[in-house]
Amino acid sequence: MTNLELQKIANEVRKDIVTEVHSAKSGHPGGSLSAADVFTYLYFEELNIDPKDPKKPDRDRFVLSKGHTAPGLYAALAERGFFPKEDLTTLRQIGSHLQGHPCMQHTPGLDMSSGSLGQGISAAVGMALSAKVFGDSYRVYTLLGDGELQEGEVWEASMFASAKKLDNLCAIVDNNNLQIDGTIEEVNSPYPIDEKFKAFGFHVINVDGHDFDQLRAAFAEAKTVKGQPTVIIMKTIKGKGVSFMENNAAWHGSAPNDEQYAVAMADLEKAGEALCQK
Numbered sequence: 001m002t003n004l005e006l007q008k009i010a011n012e013v014r015k016d017i018v019t020e021v022h023s024a025k026s027g028h029p030g031g032s033l034s035a036a037d038v039f040t041y042l043y044f045e046e047l048n049i050d051p052k053d054p055k056k057p058d059r060d061r062f063v064l065s066k067g068h069t070a071p072g073l074y075a076a077l078a079e080r081g082f083f084p085k086e087d088l089t090t091l092r093q094i095g096s097h098l099q100g101h102p103c104m105q106h107t108p109g110l111d112m113s114s115g116s117l118g119q120g121i122s123a124a125v126g127m128a129l130s131a132k133v134f135g136d137s138y139r140v141y142t143l144l145g146d147g148e149l150q151e152g153e154v155w156e157a158s159m160f161a162s163a164k165k166l167d168n169l170c171a172i173v174d175n176n177n178l179q180i181d182g183t184i185e186e187v188n189s190p191y192p193i194d195e196k197f198k199a200f201g202f203h204v205i206n207v208d209g210h211d212f213d214q215l216r217a218a219f220a221e222a223k224t225v226k227g228q229p230t231v232i233i234m235k236t237i238k239g240k241g242v243s244f245m246e247n248n249a250a251w252h253g254s255a256p257n258d259e260q261y262a263v264a265m266a267d268l269e270k271a272g273e274a275l276c277q278k
Contacts (some may be wrong), residue, residue, distance in 0.1 A: 001045055002214040004278055006185070009038040009079055011272045015265065016075035016088050022261040024092040027100065030135040030244040031145060032072030034176040034209070036234040039076035041215045042141060054108045060138050065120025066145035066174065068253070074098050074107070082109035118151030121171060125157045128229075134164040139223075140250045143172045147179030149190035155200065161229040162201025169224045171202070174209065176238035178249040193233055197213040199227040199264040202231045209234025220230045243267050 015038045023028035043049070043169045052213055064073050078085045083097075089105060090096035097106040101115030111127070114120040124142035138165040148154060161169050173193060181187050190196065194204045207214040213235075222230040238252070239245025242264040256264055 004041070004275065005041055006037075006044060006212050008272065010043055010267055010277050011081055011241070011275060013040055013075040015268045015272075016073045016078065016085070018242065018256065018261065018264045018268065019071075020071045020074065020088045020091040020098075021255045022258075025255050026092055026253075027071050027255055028068040028253045029071065029242075029255070030178065030238040030248070031066060031069040031174060031176065032075075032251075033068075033240045033242060033245065034238045035069055035072050035143060035174045036075070036213065036240065037236075038143065038215060038234060039072050040067045040079075041212060041219070042111070043076040043080045045066050045216070046219050047141070048135045048138065049080075049109070051109065054082060055068040057069060058138055061124070061140045063124040063125070063127070063140070063142040063199075064140050066117065066148050066161075067114035067120060069143075069145070069174075069181065070098070070100065070102050075103060077107070077109045080109075083107070095177050117145070117148040118153035118157075121154055122157040122211060124169060124171070125161045125166065127157045127164040128161065131165055131168055132164070132166065139168050139170065141170045141172065143174060145179070146173055146175045146177065146184050146190060146193065147171065149185065149193065149196075150184075150188045157194075158197065158200040158202065165227050166229045167226050168179055170219070171197075171229065171231040173231060173233045174236055175233055176236045178247070178252065180239045180249070180252045182249050197231045197233070201228055203228050205230065205232045207234050207238035210240060212269060241268055241271060 104110040128140040205218045245251040
């Protein structure tokens with residue numbers, strides 16, 4: 001896919017995110033929007049997956065370690081054809097397969113339930129180890145939040161991944177610098193993120209998480225790395241694409257009201273029109 005095609009899909013993913021959270025009157029839009037571009041790249045370009053056969057044995061695995069940003073993952077899955085887009089408006093409703101955090105038993109295309117921060121990367125490490133033990137060819141990807149790096153389990157899993165030389169593991173950090181209570185420095189700074197992962201034996205790649213050229217190059221580089229896991233650290237903007245949500249920690253876990261929803265969708269419609277002019 002061209003970068004322009006990916007940008008257009010990512011804009012639709014952002015519309016879906018805002019619609020989901022508005023429909024539910026709860027959820028986590030900020031970190032879903034900051035990761036919309038990487039969700040799009042993973043599901044439309046990077047992952048070996050098939051919406052018609054979600055459980056095919058050789059599929060690549062993806063674990064959303066920052067499980068509260070499920071609206072972004074659900075949007076990408078729907079856009080990719082794993083389930084109808086109409087389902088997105090049932091987010092967090094009783095009986096819906098789209099709950100506030102991913103549940104692998106109910107949603108097509110999910111490889112792991114997640115939500116307790118720190119546990120997703122641990123599950124991904126286990127999947128990567130399994131592939132090594134059984135000689136399987138699939139790769140494992142996991143997306144973490146930067147605030148999530150404050151969890152000790154992240155570093156236990158990282159130490160293990162390096163010790164076992166899991167070069168089929170690609171961790172991704174959404175470094176939007178904000179968590180529920182403010183900036184990550186104010187709460188409990190994990191910086192320097194890249195140096196920490198280097199110390200734990202990872203091959204480290206730093207990118208602009210909204211630049212598809214950089215994402216494409218980073219994921220291509222990760223596939224060439226042998227003998228160690230890779231982490232792609234993405235500098236992103238929380239709430240990306242919605243004017244009043246950008247770089248605002250208040251939108252970590254808040255839903256827009258009707259008036260705010262209209263403004264957000266107008267922002268994204270304008271962005272979509274600009275992409276169509278290119």
